[in-house]
Amino acid sequence: MLSSLFLQGLKIDWRKVDQNSYLRQIPAVGKLKELEFTRPITFLVGENGTGKSTLLEAIAAAWGFNPEGGSRNFRFSTRETHSSLYEAMTLRKGYQRPRDGFFLRAESFYNVATQVEEYRGTDDPELYYQRYGGRSLHEQSHGESFLALMQNRFSDKGFYLLDEPEAALSPQRQLTLLICLNRLAMRGSQFLIASHSPILLGIPGAEILFFDEGEIRSISYEETESYEVTEMFINHREYLLERLLKEDSDR
Numbered sequence: 001m002l003s004s005l006f007l008q009g010l011k012i013d014w015r016k017v018d019q020n021s022y023l024r025q026i027p028a029v030g031k032l033k034e035l036e037f038t039r040p041i042t043f044l045v046g047e048n049g050t051g052k053s054t055l056l057e058a059i060a061a062a063w064g065f066n067p068e069g070g071s072r073n074f075r076f077s078t079r080e081t082h083s084s085l086y087e088a089m090t091l092r093k094g095y096q097r098p099r100d101g102f103f104l105r106a107e108s109f110y111n112v113a114t115q116v117e118e119y120r121g122t123d124d125p126e127l128y129y130q131r132y133g134g135r136s137l138h139e140q141s142h143g144e145s146f147l148a149l150m151q152n153r154f155s156d157k158g159f160y161l162l163d164e165p166e167a168a169l170s171p172q173r174q175l176t177l178l179i180c181l182n183r184l185a186m187r188g189s190q191f192l193i194a195s196h197s198p199i200l201l202g203i204p205g206a207e208i209l210f211f212d213e214g215e216i217r218s219i220s221y222e223e224t225e226s227y228e229v230t231e232m233f234i235n236h237r238e239y240l241l242e243r244l245l246k247e248d249s250d251r
Contacts, residue, residue: 006159006190009036009092010059016088023085026051027214035216037192039207040185044194045224046211052194053163054085059192060161061086065103098190100158104149104165147173150180157188166197174199198226
């Protein structure tokens with residue numbers, strides 16, 4: 001049976017990466033030769049510095065997205081920070097092509113919102129703003145603009161890469177986003193998401209790829225550090241705080 005996923009896997013040819021590249025020093029990425037995607041929603045999880053955002057960015061660039069974010073039509077650069085990993089990457093695409101796509105990075109979202117304003121002049125302003133919640137992204141709070149983009153700009157049968165989309169969202173807004181992601185996935189969209197959110201990671205049926213142990217492997221929701229730490233804090237808050245704060249005061 002043919003998979004309906006737009007991106008089914010990738011391969012990396014390390015002969016195309018400089019021997020002195022820092023990419024080789026990131027254990028989970030440096031050992032990666034190929035990776036399969038099997039679910040409509042795939043999460044990349046792990047501590048900061050384990051390579052999940054680096055890999056997501058490379059996939060985005062290899063697909064044709066602007067490395068700082070946006071759709072494939074966005075062409076701007078405020079600072080060249082992306083790695084050359086995408087040049088060594090080959091994507092295995094499905095037989096279907098997505099109707100839409102977007103690369104969302106929390107850290108450069110302001111630049112994307114600014115670029116939206118620049119592109120607005122080339123389209124009917126009223127129709128253009130309808131795609132982003134009815135008003136300028138810069139006239140909304142950070143969290144509001146995130147949700148406005150995802151609820152209005154994202155559509156069925158799209159391919160979306162999200163880097164820490166929970167960064168600007170309250171827990172309640174993360175639940176709203178969870179519903180949005182699940183709905184779009186059921187309607188044929190595919191998501192690759194780097195996240196630390198114990199709320200978003202709980203989406204039923206998602207695959208969770210763990211980066212922390214020097215390789216990439218699939219784990220369950222209950223095995224994620226986000227879940228374990230949150231569960232421990234909620235159920236043992238007083239004991240945990242007493243221990244942590246005592247250790248800090250003893251230094």
